[in-house]
Amino acid sequence: MSNVLNTFLDENLLALQAQGLYNEIDPVEGANGPIIKVGGKQLVNLSSNNYLGLATNDELKKIAQDTIASYGVGAGAVRTINGTLDLHVKLEETLAKFKGTEAAISYQSGFNCNMAAISAVMDKNDAILSDALNHASIIDGCRLSKAKIIPFAHADMDDLRAKAKDATESGLYNKVMVITDGVFSMDGDIAKLPEIVEIAKEFDLITYVDDAHGSGVTGKGAGTVKHFGLQHDIDFQIGTLSKAIGVVGGYVAGKKNLIDWLKVRSRPFLFSTALPPGDVAAITRAVEMIMESTELHDKLWENGQYLKDGLAKLGFNIGDSETPITPCIIGEEKLTQQFSKRLLEEGVYAKAIVFPTVPKGTGRVRNMPTAAHTKEMLDEALAIYEKVGRELEVIK
Structure with a gap:
């Protein structure tokens, strides 16, 4: 290894460890369900994005297995050569129905969606108004486009309106886009989409919503855009297929001409092998299940509220979450890491x-209850939270 690289890595890894910013990866031994095994120990799992428990659903596992037997384990090519299987077509038709749009396009990950879609439409002659707390994949997608990035204060509609006015009236940009998460994954709050749409109409902004943590969770499962009845007002609906859907991948839903454009200009679609057939079949059925019944959605929200109420009653700072995502805000980074470590030692996996x-000084342990948790599991977690919270003087 190069001496300069070796020095750079050693010095910076030590610095991260000293600041409590070094993330240890804990391999899960087996399925990522409501109870997991880490280091040979059974733990209540509160760190998974598997909101509806579909990642371990028996019906979906059987569908994936049967599809692999018929189609093989891989698609064999990129979508534009001969990697588009009839399964991909069915999936995208199902996703468009799910999101209430004319068409949809699938990608290999939710992160890929933002890298693909933003840069396919926006360029150096454009501007992007981006919520200050948007996900890293949105930030990277914006950077890749080379458009002027104009952050607005988180969920601050006065700031958005002022910056939209300045950007559109400046004459400097051909197009202006406003981008927001639908559900913000660190705090669990929901974007103010009705107000954003109102501002977008006033200034002719392109609207872009990344609903990675909303699809399957908000809007009775249909997502944050449909929760507000705005599927005809949002230009880009982005979602992941690896959280509530339980498998892997991502998608963009919107007008047919938008999807047609992404098929010929979005680089991850053009240059990456298509999603594997077993996953595609499982995803399609998972989306159908969400459209057919709200049972899993309702159980998720019931469990989320139960955990929120329990943590708040114990005296933890759980922020202002509007979704099942439940942060316990600790503050100082080293204490946050210590708190998480003690939870694990006592039987709860909450990262x-x-x-x-x-931001620095806002360290938290983020809890992700799912539809697969039982009340007994959540009660066990709450008892451990109380023990560790009092031990470390996070609560009194």
Whole structure:
């Protein structure tokens, strides 16, 4: 290894460890369900994005297995050569129906969606108004486009309106886009989409919503855009297929001409092998299940509220979440890491989230209850939270 690289890595890894910012990865031994095994120990799992429990659903596993037997384990090519299987066509038709749009396009990950879609439409002659707390994939997608990035204060509609006015009236940009998460994953709050749409109409902004943590969760499962009845007002609906849907991948839903454009100009679609057939079949059925019944959605929200009420009653700072995402805000990074470690030792897996994922001084343990948790599991977690919280003087 190069001496300069070796020095750079050693010095910076030590610095991260000293600041409590080094993230240890814990391999899960087996399925990522409501109870997991880490280091040979059974733990209540409160860190998974598997909101509806579909990642371990028996019907979906059987569908994936049967499809692999018929189609093989891989698609064999990029979508534009001969990697588009009839399964992909069915999936995208199902996603468009799910999101209430004319068409949809699938990608290999939700992160890929933002890298693909933003840069396919926006360029150096354009501007993007981006919520200050948007996900890293949105930030990277904006940077890749080379458009002027204009952050607006989180969920601050006065700031958005002022910056939209300045950008559109400046004459400097051909197009202006406003981008927001639908549900903000670190705090669990929901974007003010009705107000954003109102401002977008006033200034002719392109509207872009990344609903990674909303699809399957908000709007009775249909997502944040449909929750507000705005599917005809949002130009780009972005979603992941690896959280509530339980498998892997991502998608963009919108007008047919938008999707047609992404098929010929979005680079991850053009240059990456298509999603594998077993996953595609499982995803399609998972989306159908969400459209057919709200049972899993309702159970998710019931469990989310139960955990929120329990943590708040114990005296934890759970922020202002409007969704099942439930942060316990600790503050100082080292204490946050210590808190998470003690939870694990006592039987709860709830990962510490610290800078740069969240601002310095706002470290938190983020809890992700799912439809698969039982009340007994959540009660066990709450008892451990109380024990560790009092031990570390996070609560009194």
